[in-house]
Amino acid sequence: MTFGPNTTERIARARADLRMGVPVVLQGGYVILAVETLDQDRLAAVRSLGDLALAITARRAATLKIAAYDGDLARVPLPADADVRWVRAIADPADDLTMPMKGPLYGLREGDALPHRAGIALAKSARLLPSVLVAPVADASSFAVENGLTIVPEYAALTTELSPIDPVIFARVPIEASEAGRLHIFRPEDGGEEHYAVEIGNPSRDEPVLARLHSACFTGDVLGSLKCDCGPQLRAALGQMGANGAGVLLYLNQEGRGIGLANKMRAYSLQDQGFDTVEANHRLGFEDDERDFRIGAEILRKMGFRSVRLLTNNPNKVARMQDHGIAVTERVPLKVGENRHNHHYLATKASKSGHLL
Ligand SMILES: Nc1nc2c(ncn2[C@@H]2O[C@H](COP(=O)(O)OP(=O)(O)OP(=O)(O)O)[C@@H](O)[C@H]2O)c(=O)[nH]1
Ligand SMILES: [Zn+2]
Numbered sequence: 001m002t003f004g005p006n007t008t009e010r011i012a013r014a015r016a017d018l019r020m021g022v023p024v025v026l027q028g029g030y031v032i033l034a035v036e037t038l039d040q041d042r043l044a045a046v047r048s049l050g051d052l053a054l055a056i057t058a059r060r061a062a063t064l065k066i067a068a069y070d071g072d073l074a075r076v077p078l079p080a081d082a083d084v085r086w087v088r089a090i091a092d093p094a095d096d097l098t099m100p101m102k103g104p105l106y107g108l109r110e111g112d113a114l115p116h117r118a119g120i121a122l123a124k125s126a127r128l129l130p131s132v133l134v135a136p137v138a139d140a141s142s143f144a145v146e147n148g149l150t151i152v153p154e155y156a157a158l159t160t161e162l163s164p165i166d167p168v169i170f171a172r173v174p175i176e177a178s179e180a181g182r183l184h185i186f187r188p189e190d191g192g193e194e195h196y197a198v199e200i201g202n203p204s205r206d207e208p209v210l211a212r213l214h215s216a217c218f219t220g221d222v223l224g225s226l227k228c229d230c231g232p233q234l235r236a237a238l239g240q241m242g243a244n245g246a247g248v249l250l251y252l253n254q255e256g257r258g259i260g261l262a263n264k265m266r267a268y269s270l271q272d273q274g275f276d277t278v279e280a281n282h283r284l285g286f287e288d289d290e291r292d293f294r295i296g297a298e299i300l301r302k303m304g305f306r307s308v309r310l311l312t313n314n315p316n317k318v319a320r321m322q323d324h325g326i327a328v329t330e331r332v333p334l335k336v337g338e339n340r341h342n343h344h345y346l347a348t349k350a351s352k353s354g355h356l357l
Contacts, residue, residue, distance in 0.1 A: 007152065008189070008191075011122070011152055011190065012190060012191030012192075014122055014150045014152050015122060015125055015126040016126075018033075018034040018128060018132075019034070019126050021033070021034070021038065021042060022149070023042065023046065023147075023149055024149060024150050024151075024152065025137065025140050025143060025149045025151040026119075026151070026152060026153070027140055027141075027151060027152065027154060028114070028115055029136060029138065029140045030115040030119075030134050030136060030137060031135045032119040032122065032134055033046055033132060033133045034126065034128045034132055035087055035090070035123075035129055035131040035132060036123070036129040038084055038133065039084060043083070046133060049135040051136070052078040053076065053077055053108060053116065054075070054077075054078055054131065054133055055076075055117075055131060055132050055134055056073065056076065056090060056091060056130070056131045057072065057131075057286070058070075058072050058073055058074065059283075059286065059287065060090075060091070060284070061107065063093065063096065063283050064090065064103075065103075066105050066106065066107050069107050069108065070113035073113060073120060075107060075108040075113060076090065076105055076108070077108060087133065090105075090131065091130075091285070092129055092266070093266075093270060093283040093284055094269065094270075097273060114155070115134055116134050117158060118154040118156070119132035119134055120132060121158055124286075127259065127263065128262075128263075129266075129284065131285060162294045163189050165188045166186065166189065167184060167186055167302060168186065168187050170182050170183060170185065171183060175242075176238075177241065178200045178201065178238070178245075180200060180202075180245075181199070182198070182200075183196060183198055183199075184197040184198075184303070186302070193253040194253065195251065195295060195299060196250070196253075197248055197249070197251070197303060200238070200249075201244075201246035201247070203246035207307070208330070209246065209247060209248055209305050209307070210240065210244050210248075210308075210309050210311065210332070211249070211250070211300065211305070211310055211311065212237040212241075212250070212310070212311040213250045213293070213310070213317060213321075214233070214234055214251050215230075215291060216251065216252060216255045217255065217256075218255060219264075221234050226341040226342060227268070227341055228337075229337035229338065230337075231337065232336040233334050233336060236337075237249055237334060240332075248303065248305065250300070252291075252296055254295075257281070257289045257290060257291055258289065258290030258292065259284070259286050263286070266280075266284055267281055268280075270284070276344070276345075276348040277345055277348050277349070278348060278352045278353065288353055289316070294324050296321070297320075297325060297326045298324075300326050301325065301326070305326070306327060307326065307328070307329055308321065308327070308328055309328075309332050310332065311333075312332075312334060313333055313355050313356045314349075314353070315354055316353070316354060333356065
């Protein structure tokens with residue numbers, strides 16, 4: 001019998017620690033700090049450990065014209081005089097245009113990128129800027145114990161296994177689109193965000209269900225933002241399910257295509273500087289789409305659905321559902337909500353991300 005946290009639970013703690021600016025220790029002998037939450041005291045403390053490397057994704061490195069010798073990331077040695085502002089400016093593109101000269105910068109070729117990769121994966125899962133400082137530490141276990149820090153095996157952050165997701169509760173919620181609405185709550189066992197399913201009527205489990213996988217968009221869904229088409233898509237999908245008498249809408253908490261609301265607002269700020277939705281993600285160091293569609297497939301399966309008529313304009317969603325064992329018998333287009341503010345956004349999704357207009 002053991003009271004202590006297992007690896008998954010340690011990773012959940014590590015995410016919370018990084019969000020607060022608390023360092024995390026990797027078993028292999030490294031200390032990790034998230035750049036977004038770095039402060040002067042912790043930078044000074046971590047400097048005393050030895051040579052520091054700043055890890056950024058290959059996407060961010062491309063913007064800064066740094067060679068990414070590790071493929072998906074680059075390790076930049078930290079100059080002796082670099083302060084928090086300097087470190088932050090490498091990770092955060094906010095001031096790229098006003099203070100473009102950050103160099104000369106180069107990426108390390110020698111050494112192991114595994115801890116850096118694990119650190120970036122942790123920062124992404126904490127919905128922070130995807131950049132970390134990495135310092136070596138001689139005895140990881142005693143260093144963690146002495147300083148009260150969370151320790152995780154470095155391969156663990158890279159695990160590609162999907163966490164089990166459990167149904168928590170459901171209850172009747174009559175909504176505008178249908179009085180026969182029910183809201184189901186699903187909770188991942190790895191401490192990740194909860195996701196919701198709105199079930200309309202009593203859809204048969206033996207035939208394809210009218211379904212939508214809707215990724216959270218606080219600005220569009222709640223505020224009625226005109227920068228995207230999410231709000232109208234959400235309401236139109238529920239409306240169609242109501243008219244049809246049955247359907248299921250998954251509301252997946254993958255805000256900003258999986259980068260989180262703070263990073264999405266960073267992306268919006270870059271869009272105000274003239275970059276499109278894809279370029280903005282890349283400048284921040286993210287891929288265009290960081291969502292994990294296995295979550296949606298798994299929730300559908302848990303609810304007993306095997307095949308869907310999918311409401312979407314995104315062929316990639318159709319492909320990912322099929323990859324993850326949900327048959328898509330039909331793609332049902334969902335073209336609503338175009339306006340003069342989102343025209344360019346929708347055109348970019350069509351030309352760069354394969355969305356069907
Ligand atoms: N990173 C980023 N995310 C955005 C931006 N605009 C909207 N989003 C997010 O994009 C996601 C859109 O989700 P969906 O509408 O489910 O998916 P989709 O890929 O557009 O495909 P459809 O099914 O055709 O709507 C939401 O998570 C929004 O928060 C943006 O400019 N940048
Ligand atoms: Zn939106």
